[in-house]
Amino acid sequence: MKHPQAYLKAGAAFICLVLGWWLWQGAEAVQQASSLAGPAAHYVSNAARETGAANIVAAILFDYRGYDTLGEATVIFTTVTGIAMLFARSKYRKSSTGLSFIVKRGLSFIVPFIIMYAAGIVLTGHLTPGGGFQGGAVFATSTILFCIVYGSNFEASRIHPKAKEFTESAGAVLFTVTGLVGLVLGAGFLANASAGFPTGEAGHFLSGGTIPILNIAVGLKVGAGLSTIFYSMVKFLEVKVVAPVEGDET
Amino acid sequence: MSTVLYGFFCVFLILTALVASEIEDILSSVISLSINGVLLAILFVILQAPDVALTQAVINSGLVTSLFLVAYSQTEKQDLRRGDDKK
Numbered sequence: 089m090k091h092p093q094a095y096l097k098a099g100a101a102f103i104c105l106v107l108g109w110w111l112w113q114g115a116e117a118v119q120q121a122s123s124l125a126g127p128a129a130h131y132v133s134n135a136a137r138e139t140g141a142a143n144i145v146a147a148i149l150f151d152y153r154g155y156d157t158l159g160e161a162t163v164i165f166t167t168v169t170g171i172a173m174l175f176a177r178s179k180y181r182k183s184s185t186g187l188s189f190i191v192k193r194g195l196s197f198i199v200p201f202i203i204m205y206a207a208g209i210v211l212t213g214h215l216t217p218g219g220g221f222q223g224g225a226v227f228a229t230s231t232i233l234f235c236i237v238y239g240s241n242f243e244a245s246r247i248h249p250k251a252k253e254f255t256e257s258a259g260a261v262l263f264t265v266t267g268l269v270g271l272v273l274g275a276g277f278l279a280n281a282s283a284g285f286p287t288g289e290a291g292h293f294l295s296g297g298t299i300p301i302l303n304i305a306v307g308l309k310v311g312a313g314l315s316t317i318f319y320s321m322v323k324f325l326e327v328k329v330v331a332p333v334e335g336d337e338t
Numbered sequence: 339m340s341t342v343l344y345g346f347f348c349v350f351l352i353l354t355a356l357v358a359s360e361i362e363d364i365l366s367s368v369i370s371l372s373i374n375g376v377l378l379a380i381l382f383v384i385l386q387a388p389d390v391a392l393t394q395a396v397i398n399s400g401l402v403t404s405l406f407l408v409a410y411s412q413t414e415k416q417d418l419r420r421g422d423d424k425k
Contacts, residue, residue: 108352115385145389209392217388225396232404314401321408 139280140287141214141296149219150302154278157302158263161309165260168313172253175320186239195237202230210307214296220306227311232318240322249319252312259309266301344384351377364410372403 124132131148141147149157186192210223234243270279280297281287288295351374358370375398382391 112348118385143389218392219389222389222392222396225393225401229396229400232401236404318401318404318408321405321412 136290139296140290141299142291143214143216146214146219146299150299151280161260161263161306164310164313168256168316171317172320175323187237191237195233199230202226210303213303214299220303221310224307224310225314228314231315235318235322240319252316256309256312259305262305263302266298347377347381368403368406368410372399375399
């Protein structure tokens with residue numbers, strides 16, 4: 089009985105080594121590549137002129153491949169809806185009181201800077217690395233810190249769960265309406281410069297046409313969505329912790 | 339210099355991945371996965387992909403770890419130990 093498992097493990101290790109060697113060769117090839125081919129060459133040479141965005145990654149995500157980004161946002165929306173529906177039937181009973189006074193005061197000094205950092209990532213997504221998805225995730229991290237340090241009751245009293253759901257839906261609607269404006273202007277869904285949006289000058293804050301708007305939409309959506317997921321799970325957790333204690337007493 | 343640093347991070351990435359998949363304790367596994375995410379983010383910076391590195395750092399080290407910890411603390415501990423399967 090032992091020998092087949094040993095062969096299986098040896099085979100798995102061999103496959104891992106071969107795949108790792110392949111990946112290493114690929115990374116070496118990418119580092120030594122001297123010229124670009126296909127769409128990559130077009131993007132690198134024309135993205136700043138065609139879209140007005142200095143960050144080529146943002147230009148590809150929100151202009152050339154805007155439809156794919158809408159699909160990704162829909163995936164997150166579906167996930168959040170499913171998780172919120174799954175945990176909606178558990179009743180909210182008791183919240184933790186949070187950590188000690190020192191941690192609470194310390195967090196209250198840090199959180200404004202975290203929120204400013206997140207807003208900076210979202211608003212300058214077309215100039216520097218970052219964008220709506222990353223900034224929204226940092227927003228969600230700040231609400232998760234509130235949940236852990238102050239207790240989820242405090243967090244829910246400051247930002248109501250309904251407000252989060254509204255914010256997420258508002259992000260989705262903003263993204264779709266921005267795409268529909270391009271369609272109405274006769275250039276196609278999620279069209280940017282070809283629909284007549286002013287692209288500005290690459291490197292300026294007001295540039296990139298629809299890219300900053302879509303960044304804000306995705307930031308709203310991801311931030312509200314991820315914090316809704318965490319709040320739903322924590323709410324469920326605190327019910328589960330209370331329940332066995334009641335069962336032991338009776 | 340860059341290749342040495344690259345290889346160093348790659349070796350540690352493999353080590354943390356092995357620890358995350360093979361260790362018995364699930365809490366240690368989750369923490370090891372978080373360290374794996376941080377190392378991967380540093381590697382992305384070395385490979386000049388700051389956008390992906392930012393996503394990796396925030397999502398894998400912050401959000402996924404906290405979600406895993408919440409899921410860990412609300413499930414039954416005994417059923418998830420890998421040692422129980424082998425008995």
